[in-house]
Amino acid sequence: MLDPKLLRNDLQNCAERLARRGYTLDTALFEKLESQRKQLQVDTQQLQSERNAKSKAIGQAKAKGEDAAEFFAAVSALGDRLKANEEKLVQVQRELNDLLMSLPNLLHESVPDGRDEEDNLEIRRWGEPRKFDFEVRDHVDLGEATGLLDFETAVKITGSRFAVMSGGIARLHRALIQFMLDLHSQEHGYTETCVPYIVNADSLRGTGQLPKFEDDLFKLRHEHDLYLIPTAEVPVTNIVRDVIVDHNDMPRKFVCHTPCFRSEAGSYGKDTRGMIRQHQFEKVEMVQIVRPQDSYAALEELTAHAEEVLKRLQLPYRVVTLCAGDVGFSSAKTYDLEVWLPGQQAYREISSCSNFEDFQARRMKARWRNPDTAKPELVHTVNGSGLAIGRTLVAVLENYQNEDGSIMVPEVLKSYMDSRRSIQ
RNA sequence: GGAGAGAUGGCUGAGCGGUUGAAAGCACUGGUCUUGAAAACCAGCAUGGGUUUAUAGCCCAUCCAGGGUUCGAAUCCCUGUCUCUCCGCCA
Known part of the structure; x- marks a missing residue:
């Protein structure tokens, strides 16, 4: 949520900054509701x-x-007068709050202009795509060749956009999770965390998935409003909801592996082949709760932590800064990591690292006590995938394939794979 | 699922329907004392919002949440949520 005071005091400026995203703020509506609120509140009080x-x-x-x-x-x-006033006030405040909750975050000034992903800005590349002296296969063909990746059975069990893995591929999948958790917890200073995979509506409002993006979620049939998590970001960040974090405990850094569930409403026909876009996938997520003055340094650090995974796996990648039109609802600035997929001859997103500044913190009432002011102030939240497991698996399969369809095991994963050298 | 008990400030914990935003203790901050520290003593110390140039004043709200009774609710009533204890079931 944006700071209501900022909107009141500098509405035109806010509207201009939101316009960079392609979001049109209804300033007339805001001003109308705001003046009503003011009058009613003063009278009521x-x-x-x-x-x-x-x-x-x-x-x-x-x-x-x-x-x-x-x-x-x-x-x-x-x-009687008081009661009538109070009722009107509550109504206007509700409308104002609905509007506020639907506004996306303001962008950081370093975010480049642009409309969609075409305009994202590549800022660095690492690694050379491997030259193959045979015709490369994509992960679907490789899965078929080894018989260890089965989409048809998943359709029978559940439906489209699911997969069944077995044998060496299932093992590789687990090895990737272990490797990433170990790297971030042992070398990058994150606390390993295990959280619920089902969350309530308050948590989803806190991180920004609700109220606007309910269609992207799997909602449970239950007497309460409960949802499957679309990312570990939701439960992990909400650890600090309604909490005043001790400044000596900052930054708080969490790493967490969870499955993620997304309805993928609106992506019909997109990435229908293979494991790129599934309703269920695993992800290792990093979340940092930081002091406001530290959040941009934290974003760089966390992005480097995600990159380190790709470097150790020897997977070529590039880093792009999302342009104004492509940055997500809650984020002020986002870097995407894109891994090279030989099967597609393209770089594809494998991690998204964002600074939300105080946008989520305001929704969550996540605060810290600033020793300089002795007052509780909003924290900043930063998070990123480190990495998406399913897509990393795809990248390993395609980048480490042999002509006979077998897969070499990346060096750093061997210790997680009983020293196996290949999967076939 | 059944039966009880409870939810109060950063924490612990008092609180006959009427200056109670809330005792006390701890923690924290400042001061006195001390070479320094500790101890002791003194003082301060909730959050959100409105108004405002103002982190000054003034005002409003907040004792789990939402309703209700009342001139007036932390205190009484109803509903919900959560926690604890006992019983049942269970990985």
Whole structure:
């Protein structure tokens, strides 16, 4: 959520900054609701103040044993007006809050202009795509060749956009999870965390998936509003919801492996082949809770942590800064890591690292006590995938393939794979 | 699933329907004392919002959440959520 005070004091500027994203802020509506709110709130509080004063006088009169009858009528008369005012105020505040909750974050000034992913800015590349002296296969063909990746059976069990892995590929999949958790927890200073995969609506509002993106979620049939998590970001970041974090504990750094569930509504016909876009996939996520002044350094650090995974796996990748039109709803700035996929002859997203500044923190009331002011202030939240397991698996299969369809095991994974050298 | 008990400030924990935003303790901050520290003593110390140039004042709200009773609710009533104890079931 944006700072309501900023919107009130500098509405035009906010509207211009939101326009960079392609978002049109209805300034007239905001101003109308805001002026109504102001009038109603001032009036209501004035009436409350009168009521309090008179009720207090009754109490004092009674304490002295005096007759308080004369006050009674005066206070009763206030009652109806007060109630009517309060009801209107609540209504306007609700409308204002709905509007506020639907506004995306303001972008950091370093975010490049642009409309969509075509305009994203590549900032660096690492690794040379391997030259193959045979015709490369994509991961679907490789999975078929080894018989260890089965989409048809998954369709029978559940439906489209699921996969069944077995044998060496299932093992490789698990090895990737272990490797990433170990790297981030042992070398990058993150606390390994295990969280619920089902969350309530408050948590989803906190990180920004609700109220706008309910269609992207799997909602459970249950007496309460519960959802499968679309990313570990939701449960992990909400650890600090309604919490005042001790400044000595900052930054808090969490690494967490979870499955992720996404309905992929609106991506019909997109990436229908293979494991790139599934309703269920595993991900290792990094989340940092930091002081505001540290959040951009944290974003660089966390992005480097994600890159380190690709470097150790010897997978070529590039880093792009998302342009204004492509940055997600809650983010102020996002770097995407894109891994080289020989089967597609393209770089494909494998990690997304974002600084949300105080946008999520304001929704979550996640704060820290600033020792300089002694006041609770909003934290900044930063997170990123480190990495998406399914897509990393795809990248390993395609980059490490042999002519006979077997797969070499990356050096860093051998210790997680009983020293196996290849999968076939 | 059944039966009880409970939810109060950063934490622990008092609180006959009427100056209670809330005792006390801990923690924290400042001060006195001390060569320094500790101890002791003194003082301060909730959050959100409105108004405002203002982190000054003034005002409003907040004792799990939402309703209700009342001139007035932390305190009474209803509903929900969560926690704890016992029983049942269970990986």
